[in-house]
Amino acid sequence: MKIFREGLKQELKSMKQDMEELPKDQRKSSMRVKKQYLDRDQHERVSLFSKPLDKKFSLQFHAVFEPILLIGLCRKDSFLRN
Numbered sequence: 393m394k395i396f397r398e399g400l401k402q403e404l405k406s407m408k409q410d411m412e413e414l415p416k417d418q419r420k421s422s423m424r425v426k427k428q429y430l431d432r433d434q435h436e437r438v439s440l441f442s443k444p445l446d447k448k449f450s451l452q453f454h455a456v457f458e459p460i461l462l463i464g465l466c467r468k469d470s471f472l473r474n
Contacts, residue, residue: 396441400434 407430411423 393441393445396438399436403430403434
């Protein structure tokens with residue numbers, strides 16, 4: 393995940409360097425348009441990258457904690473019966 397985020401930061405830096413090569417009067421409008429495009433593109437890529445990770449985490453979380461919760465509920469029931 394860290395490498396992925398670093399790649400996104402590098403793209404932004406590269407875009408800014410490209411903008412510095414434009415004439416000063418064109419930079420502001422071009423920068424705004426390119427930044428909006430880059431933000432949308434990066435947001436979509438982050439979403440595509442993180443969805444499988446979120447799903448995997450959720451499955452692992454439930455696999456670990458559901459048995460623990462069930463054991464705790466069983467112990468609570470047996471404690472209340474006594």
